Amino acid sequence: MVQRREPTARQVRLGVELRRLREAAGLNAVEAARLLGLNRVQISQIESGATGVSEQRLRRLASHYACTDEEFVNALVGMATDRTRGWWEEYRGLLPTSFLDLAELDHHATFLHEVAILYVPGLLQTEGYARAVLSGRVPELTHDELDLRVHHRLRRQQITRPYKLVIHESALRIRVSDRATSRAQLTKLLELSEADNITLRVIPFDLDGFSRAADTMSYAGGTVPKLDTVVRDVPHGSAFIDSEAQLNVFRTRFRKVEAVSLDPEQSRDFINRLTKEL
Known part of the structure; x- marks a missing residue:
């Protein structure tokens, strides 16, 4: 995972939403990391916007977090995969x-x-x-x-x-x-x-x-x-x-x-x- 020096507000927002889903599921960072074969620091970096997350990993997290709002998950995927340089x-x-x-x-x-x-x-x-x-x-x-x-x-x-x-x-x-x-x-x-x-x-x-x-x-x-x-x-x-x-x-x-x-x-x-x- 490449670490961003200065994540944008949009990248930070994606991380915030993933953290909210994790907390709503009652999981801590260590448990979430284990689901993806990562460590706690890597999950923390994703949730802070310091590193990105792939569509596959995001959907796996959403599934483990029991998020059934498909429209919301698709919107998060859009944020995660967006490569716009405006x-x-x-x-x-x-x-x-x-x-x-x-x-x-x-x-x-x-x-x-x-x-x-x-x-x-x-x-x-x-x-x-x-x-x-x-x-x-x-x-x-x-x-x-x-x-x-x-x-x-x-x-x-x-x-x-x-x-x-x-x-x-x-x-x-x-x-x-x-x-x-x-x-x-x-x-x-x-x-x-x-x-x-x-x-x-x-x-x-x-x-x-x-x-x-x-x-x-x-x-x-x-x-x-x-x-x-x-x-x-x-x-x-x-x-x-x-x-x-x-x-x-x-x-x-x-x-x-x-x-x-x-x-x-x-x-x-x-x-x-x-x-x-x-």
């Missing part, structure tokens, strides 16, 4: 790994749900808006670092899967730069809202009873619901959340926020009015 690999060693993990998550997602309260999400930002947001980072980025991050963010914007965004009026009104940048950003949102795969809804300031102002979130759908992922911003980058209990919480949060927002047509009218004010 465009984000060009940035390895140049950007923090969290940037690459986000791009990989986007690429494999079956759908994306997002709630934005203070900023327009990166997947929909103009270059000027992205540059303004990233230039406000502390510690300050060098010119080359800023260019690299802006370029990476714009390359992430290849949205082909269904994408639902609920955005608060505050994110539409806050001027991260100047009036022209804000106008260009709102215009881009209007254009993107016409795409068949993008649904954009607005939460206006005057909405009664909006108590979920802290619910900024990005939710990426997996090939099966058990492999969904929530991304939350944290001081050191991005945190990936994948426990079933937490995923259920965020699914409910999104439904509630979406339910109180304006419908897509009303939202476009709302953004159009804001654009004319600038």
Whole structure:
């Protein structure tokens, strides 16, 4: 087994799911290793994402773990045998790994749900808006670092899967730069809202009873619901959340926020009015 120096978030997730299956079966690492003729260290490396696992071994483990969810096992096999080297690999060693993990998550997602309260999400930002947001980072980025991050963010914007965004009026009104940048950003949102795969809804300031102002979130759908992922911003980058209990919480949060927002047509009218004010 070749040991990976720095496993991706997707490789780590595969290991986490195998560990969860093992624990649900009531087996320890030594017992699981014995099933495959391996040792405990090798099982630990597989479960940490440090080494890969073949389809044959994965299916044997799933069988020994009494996992009868064939769709889920097939999805895990897909993760284990995937050899995709996406465009984000060009940035390895140049950007923090969290940037690459986000791009990989986007690429494999079956759908994306997002709630934005203070900023327009990166997947929909103009270059000027992205540059303004990233230039406000502390510690300050060098010119080359800023260019690299802006370029990476714009390359992430290849949205082909269904994408639902609920955005608060505050994110539409806050001027991260100047009036022209804000106008260009709102215009881009209007254009993107016409795409068949993008649904954009607005939460206006005057909405009664909006108590979920802290619910900024990005939710990426997996090939099966058990492999969904929530991304939350944290001081050191991005945190990936994948426990079933937490995923259920965020699914409910999104439904509630979406339910109180304006419908897509009303939202476009709302953004159009804001654009004319600038």
